[in-house]
Amino acid sequence: MRIERVELVRVAMPLVRPFRTSFGVQQARDVLLVHVISDVGDGWGESAAHAEPFYNEEFTESAAMVLERWLVPAVLDGSVAGADVGPRTAQVKGYRAARAGLEMAVLDAELRAAGMAMATHLGGTRASVDVGVSVGITPTVDELVQQVGGYVDDGYRRVKLKVMPGWDVEPLRAVRAQHPDLALQVDANAGYAAEHADLIASFDEFGLLMIEQPYAPEELQLHAQLAARMSTPICLDESILSTVHTATALDLGACSIVNIKVGRVGGLLEARRIHDLCLERGVPVWCGGMLETGIGRAANVALASLPNFTFPADLSASDRYWRRDLTEPFVLEGSQLRVPTGPGLGITVDRDALAELGAVVRTVPGAGT
Ligand code: OSB
Ligand code: MG
DSSP: OOEEEEEEEEEEEEEEEEEEETTEEEEEEEEEEEEEEETTEEEEEEEOOOSSTTSSSOOHHHHHHHIIIIITGGGSSSOOOHHHHHHHTTTSOSOHHHHHHHHHHHHHHHHHHHTOBHHHHHTOOOSEEEBOEEEOOOSSHHHHHHHHHHHHHHTOOEEEEEOBTTBSHHHHHHHHHHOTTSEEEEEOTTOOOGGGHHHHHGGGGGOOSOEEOOSOTTOHHHHHHHHHHOSSOEEESTTOOSHHHHHHHHHHTSOSEEEEOHHHHTSHHHHHHHHHHHHHTTOOEEEOOOSOOHHHHHHHHHHTTSTTBOSOBSOOOGGGTOSSOSSSOOOOBTTEEEOOOSSBTOOOOOHHHHHHTTOEEEEESOTTO
């Protein structure tokens, strides 16, 4: 296809409840959408970058700027397909969430024109995917227990608790007491340090599915040491930026489960390569989330339909995040979300919702460029 122009759409989306992790609290998302307009039709993508560089280095403003100045211009001349976005933009280092948003939009346009669903294109094998819910840090343990109870009542059969030093054993004990058989896991978002090894090792008593990213992304050796002394599997999120990072982490024994996020690894196609590498090595993966709108969620659900996505995804129903999503809502069925079957991402972007939320559009190339 030939891309005529790309609209970068910024929209503030208030969350239904604040989401607190070891790196901070979010009340709203500063969402960045990528809308590709081409000779074969249009496509949508979402960059997973957040408003602040607290999860990783990227943030919405930087993602938008890099898209405008370098990533979008790299796909504006000649014929381009989704698979070309990575190679064409390889000169830009990092900014994986920005790149992922552009690749997603180009793939969506390409597949809509071809009449093929994203899940089919990626090699998905399931019509529905198991999902769980990621529960933020709450002001009190009682509130946490109440929130978890609410999600279990909604149908979620896997719960992830955010933990950090000072918010771990006590909340875990309280939630376990109420839900002895619930599939439970924790995510520290790199909040612990070497001195916490004994404390983290004590989480074995809670029968968790896994512990996600206890230490800083570069601390692969520390993760390996922890993995060697615990019965609970270690999963990495922030440490895994590419297939190379994945191979290195696995070679070092730093994890035995991999969280795959489209934005963190630079796009759906790199996400699939990580999935394939892990499948070859007998390592289970699952699909992480970044509080996406229905657009990024559709891509995540398609990805999670691939065969080696073994653990439930961090992809909840639209109403866990938004009063009004930007697409038709994703609805929980049991503890699953249905994989869209329409062409491309298989969703329709609600332009009225965008307008009502005060979305701001920048067009690249702009007038006079
Ligand atoms: O570490 O998995 C994470 C949300 C924002 C940033 C990082 C993470 C998360 C989540 C929520 O845990 C996953 C979701 O429901 O989208
Ligand atoms: Mg995580």
